[in-house]
Amino acid sequence: MENQSPAQRPASDKEWKLIEKLLGQAQDEHRKSRRWGIFFKILTFVYLFALLSMMMAGGRSSSSLAVAEDHVAVVEVNGVIAPDQDASADLIVTGLTRAFEAENSKAVLLKINSPGGSPVQSNQVYNAITRLRNEYPDKKVYAAITDVGASGAYYIASAADEIYADPASIVGSIGVIMASFGLEEAADKLGVERRVLTAGDNKSIMDPFSPIRPSDRRHMETMLNEIHQQFITAVRNGRGDRLKEEENPDVFSGLFWTGERAATMGLVDGLKSPGDVARDVAGIDELVNYSASRSPMEEFLRNFGVSIGEGIASQIGLEGAVPSIR
Template sequence: MDNQNEVNQRPADNSKEWKLIEKVVMDLQGEQRKSRRWGIFFKLLTAFYVFAILALFRMPGGAESAPSKASEHVAVIEVNGVISADQDASADNIIGALRDAFDSENAVGVILRINSPGGSPVQSGYVYDEIKRLKEIRPDFPVYAVIMDLGASGAYYIAAAADEIYADKASLVGSIGVVGSGFGFVDLMEKVGVERRQYTSGEHKGFLDPFLPENKDEKEFWQSVLSVTHKQFIAQVKAGRGDRLKETPDMFSGLIWSGEQALEMGLIDGLASSSQIAREKLNVEDLVSYTYKPNPWEEVMGRFGTSFGHGVASFFAQQTMVLR
């Protein structure tokens, strides 16, 4: 009797086992299908990026390809954004473009097309000095600066080296001054309960530390550094503009002026655009960009990179001085 009952239970047990096996197999097949679909997706995505990168390498050079550098033209160099060693508007990039323009047999002159709030006094000074040097080598090669929306501080420093400066009536021009900025977190640290520990060799090695109380003597010293840099800036502007400047008490105060006001003050020579200067001053219609363009591969990789950690470290560790 017991044997009969055991035989009757086996089909049911086998049925459950087969259903479980079928479910496991079906699940495995489903996972495999999903895995294949994702694999195909990522392969297509990779192929897309490869084709996109190849397309960047094969793209024509924009302004440089139409018209050609082989015909008579005006060289245009863009000075866009913050003037800094790690930005597009670095001295290396601008100077390299200037040298290419001066070396060109078919360029009849160069226009610096400026749209910048300024930046490093060192980078601006490098460009200023290089323009003056190149002008000594090729004095018959005119350099014009055309300010678009903004030509302030270090950007105006560069413009002052040009033979003539032009802007729109609504452009913002000037801001001949220097600023050194930072932060103070002393009270915040006390509230949070954080203790600052700094070890230095040298009485003033840690000056301008945002986590320490401000020191009167160090503040006066830093102000003297800013004042010296400001005087250098003013001297270069005066050397570049000469007797065209109609100096006022506010001219070198750091204030910024409209194009019309800048014209009255002698900070610029007229109101005109780049194409107007090419036609009216150089008698040439064609504008060709000599602006530095990064390698497409470097540009793509740069977009994927991250500088967050570096930015945070710089924010806390560095005090910056910029022309503004």
């Protein structure tokens, strides 16, 4: 330093001041980064706490409903009846169980707006209603169809003590369907060669890129007829002598009718809205909804899993290959 000329010393001082300034700015940025890090950690904690509170609130809903005054317990059946939908057997049966177990629920009302869906899911709900009716014989079960109560939805409704609908409701469609496509000619025109390897002579049954064999058609029709007969038996057991089969030979043909027409056929017992059923039939004005729903976390995981599952199903050709009663 002693050898530096006076002209060099100011430059050196400026360099040190610049270094000090840069170090100071770096420290400020570090402090700001720490503050933002703490902020986002707190925000994440608040979010998780709120999510947990929502899940716990959902779990507490049934116990809080149990202390209500005398009421009609409502369980909704909305949309397509399928395992991954809001109208799944698990969710509907959970709601029904809560409704029957609630001490002050004097009757159970199924509020239905569904075109149908899985025969398995529908039958599970039907059986659950039958079981719960036997366990709680003093509680009547009513079904009120709003816009649509067709196929699998009517399957469920037929387990109720009484069924009601609006005059313009769509009711019936007691049948089974399995739909697919025949793409073999399209593949030939496009020059696509289908390569299928199987272990089992019938493993490639209903392959859309191959002509359907007569034996395959017979097998599938036999299976669909068996499911249809199960549906018919359930409806007959539920409706009994109220069902006017002899006067209406098409009742089990898969056709559907308005609520007004369904009432003359014995498919429904009267024309009333859900509120009218509670007030005029059950004799109670108060309605309390016991419908079960997934927690926010379950909904997120379900949607995430469904997106992956649908992708896999589309790749291996399983989409649309399940019987449906709608």
